[in-house]
Amino acid sequence: MRDEDFGYFISVMGEATSHRQAPDSHLAKYRGVLPDVLLGYWQQEGWCGYANGLFWTVDPDDYKHLLDMWLADTVFPQIDNYHVIARSAFRTLYAWGEKYNQKIVVSCPTGSFVALMSKLKAPSNNPDLAIQTFFAMSDKERFDLEDGQGEFLFERALAKLGPLDESELYGFEPALFVGGTASLEHLVKCNLDVHLTVLSRMRS
Template sequence: MRYEDFECFIRAMGEATSRRQVLGSHLAKYRGVLPDALLNYWQKEGWCGYANGLFWTVDPDDYKHLLDTWLADTEFSQIDNYHVIARSAFGTLYAWGEKYNQKIVVSCPTGSIVALMNKLNVPNKDPDLAIQTFFAMSDKERYDLEDGQGDFLFDRALEKLGALDESEVYGFEPALFVGGTASLDQLVKCNLGVHLTSLRQMRS
């Protein structure tokens, strides 16, 4: 039986459209590092793609190098040790701090990092509730991107470019922060690691 908060998530996002089982060794590795509520999701649900790949729960190990690259030479790397717990089809990374249990959002498409700066070094009194709220408040529009006319892109990208696997993203070429426009015509299917690394290098 699922927790109520995850039931809210499933009602909004639908059942997983791809799934990878999480090994007990990974659960043990992150016990005491990430909130128990998240590890319970991993154990029951696995690492999954939802809404045909719009949103993914992920293995933090797969994203460590990418996250380190994006946080290098920023104040965030001095505040906490962050782990990517989820990502969007467009390469937005959702990372969780192990010391203070606060979330940051690395918006790779726009080359920015979003966080509540006044809370990042304040211990979260209820990490499990924070994780549960993050999932329960999910909806498809939160993880989608809009084009210049305010129309959402994901479903059209899915139809035009085909479904993503866990190593792929939809990326804008040229990148948005170097003059690209948020339009379907400028979206391509990319290798996630290569594309997000390239975006970070362009922001350096």
């Protein structure tokens, strides 16, 4: 049975539009590494895409090599060991620290990181509540991206480029942090692994 926080997440995002079951081996692997409530979501819901691929819960193993590339030469690996637990359609990764249970956001479109640096070394008093809060505070605009005129892009990208599967994302060509424009005309559907690898190399 869903808890109140995940139930609210579903009321906002809708039921999953894509689903992959999380194997018992992964639940065992991450027991004691990531919060129990997150593993409960994996067990009950699986790894899923929501709102036609706007937001995804993911297998951290699929993203480890990508996260390592993006965090290289930053302070974050010295603070904690992070695991990607979710991502957006527009290349934003949400990573969770196993030691302190604090979140960092890797904004691949802009080549930037979002984190409360003062709290990254402060252990969460209630990791389960922190995960529940992350889902309960979700809304579609939070995971969407605005164009240069302040208009949200996802629904227009979905209509133009078609839905995403779990190996795909919407990316800008050229990339925003090398002078690209945040517009529908510059959005393309990309292979997630290839695109994030190329972007990581471009910013190094």
